Amino acid sequence: MHDSVYEVASDDPRLAKLLRASLTKLATGPEGPLREMAEGVLSGHLDLRRAAMSDAYGDxxxxxxxxxxxxxxxxxxxxxxxxxxxxxDQLDALLDGPRPS
Incomplete structure (x- = not known):
């Protein structure tokens, strides 16, 4: 994953985990610019902040x-x-794991 994700997350591991999960969801979605962007960020080839502000992905x-x-x-x-x-609830489960029953 590109280092920019950790910068965007302000080195908060919970936020970085959320960003990774969101990018992974986009990367497995339908073909298109958001999938391309997510794949690029996850592979470490694309800066998340620059991609989000670019004409290619911002629209x-x-x-x-x-x-x-x-x-x-x-x-x-x-x-x-x-x-x-x-x-x-979904965010808590993602970031903290399932709650004990």
């Missing part, structure tokens, strides 16, 4: 965020709260 990132934001704005407050709760 694709902005478009993906725009789709998310459009969906989010259509949710009512209860649905937003549930989305946040589920996301926090």
């Amino acid at each position: 694709a990132l902005g478009s993906a965020f725009g789709r998310f934001w459009s969906h989010y704005e259509q949710l009512d407050q209860q649905e937003r709260d549930e989305l946040v709760r589920r996301t926090e």
